[in-house]
Amino acid sequence: MDAEGNTLDKILVKGGKRLKGSVKVEGAKNAVLPVIAASLLAEEGTSKIYDVPSLADVFTMKNVLTHMNADVSYEDGVFTADSRGSLRTEAPFEYVRKMRASFLVMGPLLARKGRAHIALPGGCAIGSRPIDQHLKGFEAMGAQVEIGNGYIEARVKERLQGARIYLDFPSVGATENIMMAATLAEGTTVLENVAEEPEIVDLANYLNAMGAKVRGAGTGTIRIEGVEKMHGAVHSIIPDRIEAGSFMVAAAMTGGDVFVEGALHEHLRPLVAKMREMGVVIEEQDNGMKVIGPDILRPVDIKTMPHPGFPTDMQAQFMALLTQAKGTSIITETVFENRFMHVEEFRRMNADVKIEGRTAIVTGPVRLQGTEVSASDLRAGAALIIAGLVAEGETTVTELRHLDRGYVDFHKKLQSLGARVERISVPDTEQNEQSSADVAVLRTANN
């Protein structure tokens, strides 16, 4: 892997094994990233965050905080952050480009330092992903926001002011960023039409442990009474519902019998409901769910929606499952404008999927065929590996830098369930040679 997280590694999957056994999920990527950003709000004490997964995104967030002069460390799943020193207020493009969640430092910096200079996040493989709702919130709280030369400069004269803010769409990132900014604002902020994802609740719990006064997280309205100061706190991250869901789909897909430890029913209701409609047996147990795949899967329609609707981050993996259902299923993607990049790759594996605007029509069951496929984004990577579990022959999945952002040892966990999956690691020296060769080819082509 190079400094950018790029890797020439590949995952090879030989299909045909039923998954069996037990697998444990990590702390949630989408909870830990805002929590680490929030640690910048502490003027006193240190924070100790447990159950932090060893993901590329966590290392990127760690680098962002180090760049800001926070004293951070990460070892054995525990992230420690000391933000008492004088903080820098800039986040350059090199971080934001790698991971959009770097933009979540804007709220804490504005609240604590009255200034933030952050690179504009670009679009990505799943859509254009604007940040207008974040900025609308900061402006309503009295910040002056200017955009120029690819950066956002936000300043507030003295202190942010509590405000009533209605989001046009329940954006997860905007809810988190504005909620963090409001913790140190003067007066009360009422945030309406906010995201209700479990990760929002986790962030609010951490903020409250730091001395904030946040009420209503997990509902459509959040009230934040501003406080003068916040301090470090101890917090454990919730289990990753998307990683859990990915293993649940893999189990169902292979007709397997798998206990997914850390799969919480209250976080996974839409997925569980849809899998049960398909005929999958799901038993709730203490601290996890057991998933038993049936011989015949029934087709279902899904529509991705903000929580508690069906999560867009499970759409690609669920599409893999639907290729094995008997009949026609319809997937409507309402959250992101361009989240069907995996479809072409599924088709290369012989899947029968047609796209009509924001809808994908999946007809099954088909015998998937192994071939070389490339992951366009994080969940596409997981979905293609899962598809490989039932494909005839060998599937090779490339562009693993996306997968590494969100899954810890995905191939090893699948191996432990009996799957024939291996990761071919390309040594760093060869990666460098390969990149130099690519540059040489490019230069020749350009000359």
Ligand SMILES: CC(=O)N[C@H]1[C@@H](OP(=O)(O)OP(=O)(O)OC[C@H]2O[C@@H](n3ccc(=O)[nH]c3=O)[C@H](O)[C@@H]2O)O[C@H](CO)[C@@H](O)[C@@H]1O
């Ligand atoms: C790190 C993290 O937690 N990532 C998750 C988070 O991303 P993220 O926080 O970026 O997602 P949002 O909920 O903000 O985005 C949802 C939709 O709202 C739009 N939008 C968002 C903000 C804004 O200011 N204006 C605007 O139009 C986006 O373009 C998108 O179409 O929630 C998504 C939706 O559940 C998940 O897929 C991501 O895995």
Ligand SMILES: C=C(OP(=O)(O)O)C(=O)O
């Ligand atoms: C889209 C995702 O993440 P991010 O917002 O970090 O790109 C995801 O986790 O599927």
